[in-house]
Amino acid sequence: MRFLIIGAGNIGSLYAGKLAQSGQDVTVLARGARFEEIQRRGIELEDAVSGERTQASVRVVDRFAPEDEYDVVLVILPKQSVADVLPALAANRGTPSVMFFGNNAAGPDAMIDALGRDRVLFGFPGAAGVPHEGAVRYIITSAREQPTTLGELDGSKSKRILAIASALGAAGFPVSVSTNIDAWLKTHVAKILPMVCALFQAGGRPEQLAADDEALRLMLRAIREGFQVLRANGVPITPRNHRVFEWLPGWLMLFVTRRMISGEAAATKLGHAEHGRAEWLLLADELRELIVKAGIPTPSIDVAFQHLGAA
Numbered sequence: 151m152r153f154l155i156i157g158a159g160n161i162g163s164l165y166a167g168k169l170a171q172s173g174q175d176v177t178v179l180a181r182g183a184r185f186e187e188i189q190r191r192g193i194e195l196e197d198a199v200s201g202e203r204t205q206a207s208v209r210v211v212d213r214f215a216p217e218d219e220y221d222v223v224l225v226i227l228p229k230q231s232v233a234d235v236l237p238a239l240a241a242n243r244g245t246p247s248v249m250f251f252g253n254n255a256a257g258p259d260a261m262i263d264a265l266g267r268d269r270v271l272f273g274f275p276g277a278a279g280v281p282h283e284g285a286v287r288y289i290i291t292s293a294r295e296q297p298t299t300l301g302e303l304d305g306s307k308s309k310r311i312l313a314i315a316s317a318l319g320a321a322g323f324p325v326s327v328s329t330n331i332d333a334w335l336k337t338h339v340a341k342i343l344p345m346v347c348a349l350f351q352a353g354g355r356p357e358q359l360a361a362d363d364e365a366l367r368l369m370l371r372a373i374r375e376g377f378q379v380l381r382a383n384g385v386p387i388t389p390r391n392h393r394v395f396e397w398l399p400g401w402l403m404l405f406v407t408r409r410m411i412s413g414e415a416a417a418t419k420l421g422h423a424e425h426g427r428a429e430w431l432l433l434a435d436e437l438r439e440l441i442v443k444a445g446i447p448t449p450s451i452d453v454a455f456q457h458l459g460a461a
Contacts, residue, residue, distance in 0.1 A: 151175065151317050154245070156214065156235055157226035158184045160279035164288045165226065165251075165321075167193035167206035172321040177209040177220070185212050194285035203285060219244035222314055224273070226251045228429040236264040247310055249273045249300070253429065255339040255436035257332055258303055271311065272331040273300040274338065276323055293324035301331025326389075333380075333388040336440070339433050340376030341392060344369045346430050347454035356411045363404065370395065370403055371450035376437065382444035430458050 151174055155166040158180035170176040170193070180188055188210040196203045214223075214235075223245055225235060229252060239248055249271040250261055261270045276298035279288040291297070298318055302308050307327055315325045328334045348369035352359035359365055373395050377387050387393050395403065434455055441448050 151221040151313065152219070153177065153317075154179060154214065154218070154220040154223045155226060156223060157231075158188060158210075159226070160281065160286050160288070161251075161275050161277065162224075162226035163188075163193045163286050164195060164277055164279045165224065165275065165318075165323075166208055167195045167204070167286070168321040168323065169317065170206040170208045171204065172317070174317055174321070176206075177211055179211055179214055181212050185210055191284075196282055196285040196287045198287050198289045214238045214242060216241045217244060218242060221245070222247040222249060222271075222310070224249050224251050226275070228426060229253050230428050230432045233260065236261070240264045245269075247271055247314075249314065251275060253339055253342070253433055254335045255433055255440065257336075262303075267303060270303060271300065271314075272303070272335060273298065273314075274335065276325075290323055293326070297324040297326040299326045299328050299331070299334055301328040301334065303332070305329040305331075328388065330386065330388050333385050336380055336385050337377070337388050337392055339437055340380055341373055341395070343430065343433055343437060344372035344376065344451070344454050346426075347372070347457045350457040351454075360408045360411050366404055366407055367400070368450055368454055370400065370407065372448075372454040375448045375451050378446060379437070379441050379444045379448065382446055383440050385440075427458065434458055 153166075153169055153174055153176045155162050155176065156179045158166070158178050162178070166176050166178045178188060188208065192205050192207045194203060194205050223239065225232060225239075225248060227235065232250060246269060248265055248269050251273040252275070254272065258270055258272065276291045276296050277288055278291070279286045281287070300311055300315055302311050311327055315327055319325045348365045349356065349359055351365045352362055377396055380387060387396070398406075437451075441451070
């Protein structure tokens with residue numbers, strides 16, 4: 151497949167590099183120093199588990215022209231930057247599929263208005279990456295923890311979504327195709343935002359958060375409130391295994407969560423949080439809109455958001 155990756159940050163570089171290494175036709179859109187770096191050195195990746203370093207050669211461009219043709223564009227940008235690329239995406243008619251690959255609690259309307267419903271796909275990475283000595287140091291999460299998740303807006307397992315899933319799977323990413331990707335993304339935001347708030351509360355240090363029962367309890371209460379907000383808006387908690395936050399006893403959920411953020415990989419998985427405050431603030435606003443629609447009190451979310459500056 152012919153891929154264009156818009157976004158040459160850690161996650162965009164990881165997916166571009168892995169896809170290229172697996173034999174896919176990959177082009178990356180980058181600008182400034184990052185354009186020159188990829189043009190000169192390619193993309194360097196470092197496996198955070200094994201320490202193995204690899205290099206991938208990809209084409210790099212600095213614009214997406216109306217006449218350009220790709221099978222799929224992966225837009226891997228912070229949420230607040232997505233609106234900036236919609237005009238260029240709308241002007242291009244040679245690419246039938248555009249996958250917005252990241253956080254979204256507001257739904258697909260802005261993308262549909264710009265591109266038309268048939269061109270819009272959603273996805274979310276099953277990986278984390280941080281810069282490390284000129285490379286992207288990465289972890290690919292397991293299928294059990296969080297696979298790379300893709301979906302059509304209508305929930306179908308279409309030919310194109312399965313082709314993209316196959317390409318990503320061949321590149322080494324466990325992949326799941328969601329039948330309700332909008333609900334999946336909203337559930338993810340309702341879960342991850344309280345976690346990020348708790349991490350900020352702990353000074354950005356996972357090990358300090360793991361030792362702070364008060365912060366962890368606030369986080370878990372806020373997640374439960376967020377799930378109540380989704381249900382009140384008719385959004386099912388997706389995937390189903392996330393419902394554990396609703397019914398598992400608090401003491402056991404506290405134990406599981408503490409172990410999750412105490413592992414050796416936690417620094418890589420959570421390392422992007424402190425650099426993404428602008429995105430977290432925007433997502434907090436999107437969740438706030440759902441809270442207003444639900445019309446239910448969210449005292450724990452209110453307190454948690456203070457740690458983002460989103461009170």
